[in-house]
Every structure is written in C-alpha cells, then in structure tokens.
Amino acid sequence: MADELTTPKHCPGFEANKGLKVFSCKCPNCGHANEIFSDEFDKPRKCSNCGTQIDFTKCVLDV
Template sequence: MNTTQHCPGHEPFKSIQPIEVTCKKCGTVNEVFSDEVEKTHTCRSCKEILDVKKATR
C-alpha cells in the first residue's frame, strides 16, 4: 500500500488528535477529532449540540 501519495485537492496530512468534549447537559465525554471542530457535533448520549470550539481553547 502506498501511503506517500497525496490526494489532489486535499490538504496535506496534519496532526489530527482526538479532543474530549464533555456534554454540558448530561456530562458524557464525547470524542471529536481536531480536523472536525468546524462541524456540528452532538452528544452521543442525549443529542445535545456540543460546544466543540470552546473545548479546543
């Protein structure tokens, strides 16, 4: 398998790390990857929208 190839149009591989975001409603810790902080994430337990951007700062 060749992993040195880059997909055109894709950003170069950045260091992606999981961020733990605690749901403010039910306290469940949800794992969000650092390349997906711009997306809307919901708690896997209660479906509350998570404040991911706040958790990254």
C-alpha cells in the same frame, strides 16, 4: 454504537488519524465525554448520549 453513524472513522488508530488531535468534549447537558477529532471542529457535533449540540469551547485536549 450509534456513534459509528456520525463519526467518519476509516481505520481507527491508523493513518487516518495522522496529524489529528483528539479532544474530549464534555456534554453541557449530561456530562458525557465525546471524542472529537481536530478536523471536526468545523462541523456541528451532537452528544452521542443525549443529542445535545456540543460546545467546542468546553473541549480539552485528550493526551
């Protein structure tokens, strides 16, 4: 649940997500899939599992 501290979630699945796309980014270090919202690409994100900074070029659209 440490992910809750760094992810700005208001109402998951509700209006906060309008127009946002969710990307699944695999950690280059441990392979953990981190969910990144499309409005978070301008912020540094770290893997919620091992703390390695996520390389956004590895993100794929999670549909």
